[in-house]
Amino acid sequence: MYFVGVDLAWGVRNPTGVAVVDDDGRLVHVGAVRDDDHILAAVRPYTRDVCVVGFDAPLVVNNPTGQRPAETALNRDFRRFEAGTHPCNTGKPEFADGPRGGRLAQALGLDMNPRSSAPRRAIEVYPHAATVALFRLERTLKYKAKRGRGVDQLKSELLLLMDGIERLAHADVPLHVTGSAAWVELRRWVVAAQRKSELRRAEDPVDAVVCAYVAVYAHRRPASITIYGDVATGYIVTPSLPADLLSR
Template identity: 80%
Template sequence: MWRVYFAGVDLAWAGRNPTGVAVLDADGRLVHLCAVRDDAAVLAALSPYVRDECLVAFDAPLVVTNPTGNRPAEAALNRDFRRFEAGAHPANTGKPEFADGPRGGRLAAALGLDLDPRSPAGRRAIEVYPHAATVALFRLERTLKYKAKPGRTVDGLKSQLLLLMDGVEKLADAAVPLHVAGHDGWAGLRRQVVAAQRKSELRRAEDPVDAVVCAYVARYFQRCPAAVTIYGDFATGYIVTPSLPCS
């Protein structure tokens, strides 16, 4: 049976850290959610959902050509999102993780996905950035601080991650809906976050949550292309995100 899927991959830039994978069906219902570590596991998680029409959104660079500094995409996105504390990290081939090409680009190529965000192809991959996406989608004044950094407490991180999960669940009523509430994996994540006593426990939950945001951005891009901004270009690298509201 021919089906359409939207996948999100919160990809670790290097292979040592976990990667979140989420998949939505054509109606925006969460159908798969997991965290994996190596490339083979990422490909195995995605392969059942990319055989027919699909759009896979990676939270990781897919195209990196500049030897130093920021890509033009990052510089452009940062001009709009820095005031929300949602600037993107610089990617360049001088960094060890990009010396042999970006991991995301290699995975997309292994799946046979078209990387051009403006391509009419039925099987595509795009680069996205959850921090910028949530600022635009949820009209945040600044990014939610659920990433573990010095000075942040477990209770503070938990509160911020639960706010993100609340926002994701409220997208069930959005013009482009997302339905996660009925998925056992999502319910398990929420229980895990509520019960967490250590930062490491929250860290294990945030990757799948970010992957769901990525998958939603893929569906949003397909359904509302006029409401999305593509920073940069296919030649030098790009980032796709829901557009900020006009001020």
């Protein structure tokens, strides 16, 4: 069985991160690709049999305006951690013809119902919420390039995320990344980066690893996840916030 993470870019010209974890929790692939054909080519070898694919992208969007109920519910819990989501609706050009993530899942023949027991499934995930819950963060890590964030801050925060991912080797649901040559090279790239553009090249594959891990976690610990929304109106799957964080 394989668990695939797809950190889907908003535009077809931007890189999409792809990561794959095997049934033993070992990272067996991580990298970035560009267009839909290359995404499908990268993940098809791992999705022909039993699999769960975690897309950091909407799979179901049918509301014409505003935000999906899933986003409203997730934001209620995660906004205090600066992990709220952007609203998705069919009024936005990128969703006018249906969500890209949903089209890719359909092309792969994956069941998109988060409560399904089908052997080949896709779920929508959200790395920011997942890392808050998994690593008990007081706020999201600020590794995304935005105005006012310098290279040193972005690098430090991205390395903190990579450190957290590596510590998952000792979690109840383990993930082993340090045995992957591609992961080791990715960390070297981040450490040596001097420009924001260089960090941007690493950010998507790292996020994809988080997506793949959420797919593992959802499969291994279904009682420890929260599904915000539903398959009819759109949903987001994330590890549940610990009770003491949720009550703050």
